[in-house]
Amino acid sequence: MKVSRRSHVPPFAVMQVLATANERRAAGHDVLNLCAGEPSTGASDVVREKAAELLRTADLGYTESLGVPALRREIAGHYRRWYDVDVDPARIAVTTGSSGGFLLAFLAAFDVGDRVALARPGYPAYKNILAALGCEVVELDCGPDTRYQPTVSQLMEAYYAGGLDGLVVASPANPTGTMLPPAELAALARWCEEHDVRLISDEIYHGIAYSTDVQQATAAMYADSGAVVVNSFSKYWAMTGWRLGWLVLPDELVGPVDALAGNVALSPPALAQHAGVAAFSPAGYAAAAENVARYATSRAALLDRVDELGWRPVAPADGAFYLYGNVAGFRDAVGGDSVTYCRRLLAEADVAITPGADFDTVGGGDWVRLSFAAAPEVVSRAVDRIVAWHRTL
């Protein structure tokens, strides 16, 4: 029987690394896994306790398709608290992780054949979901000169080359961790508004930032101009498996997203939504901040040892919990590109990291991504092992 052409999205190279890492662990190896883009701690105690209580007392049936009112109100309060921005809870859609939010936002904003620009390197799901929905993905080649973020001049070029309907940005970005300074986000938002291009801003790593030079800005400030914000409980609140995220929508997308959400999934997970309210309590924020302090310790230790690692250049890692480093200098020594580098590092030193090909199908063969969301001692042992392994090559 036929399998749809749209379902032919590329598999992630990291899945092979993960499968091998799991096999080696099962065979008794002490594998240090720095592939995963998730905190090792899990949800805060206050969220877990709330969930335990709800399991005993609540009926946990379907909820409103845009999410329970109490959580939408808390999310709106978060915008006031963090960004001093007023967001009407009616414009917030609670989603099944930000992944579910992307699907709904793209469905509501774009038609088959629409051209949507995004940065390369970048998080691969954007382009794979867009391609599966029949959109044309316009990759913008973003390197160190633009701090791996798209610029207005790149947008102009793409626009005059064939028109543009959308732009997806992420700040802090995965895999580079770079952030869009407020003035640059404002310039992109303004350009998008003037050219009738829908801006989609992935803010899932907000709150996980280290640079005092670059402030965190939200596109929720530009919702009047049609911008959509995508966010999640997965990273800052360390709730990956709870599958909870949200969108901040411009007025004209609220109805379409409501209708789509009801049809696609009825509602986001009820337990996660009700318990997620507790993430916005002082204890919820405090637990998240403790995690960020731990990532900052790991990041500082890693950046101190970049010369020893020999990964040059590395992307700035202003935020998120990734170090994206160039391993082109090891091509001859490992006998291949970063996929070979990662395969051999795992087989010979039991350290699992992600090859850049997952984020950049053009230049990713020269890059690797190390996640420092694990405990600092795990990250430090991993660096020891990588440095020792390099000496054996």
Ligand SMILES: Cc1ncc(COP(=O)(O)O)c(C=O)c1O
């Ligand atoms: C940049 C970025 N956006 C979105 C996601 C999806 O996360 P979730 O669906 O758990 O919210 C990830 C996951 O790693 C990510 O790195």
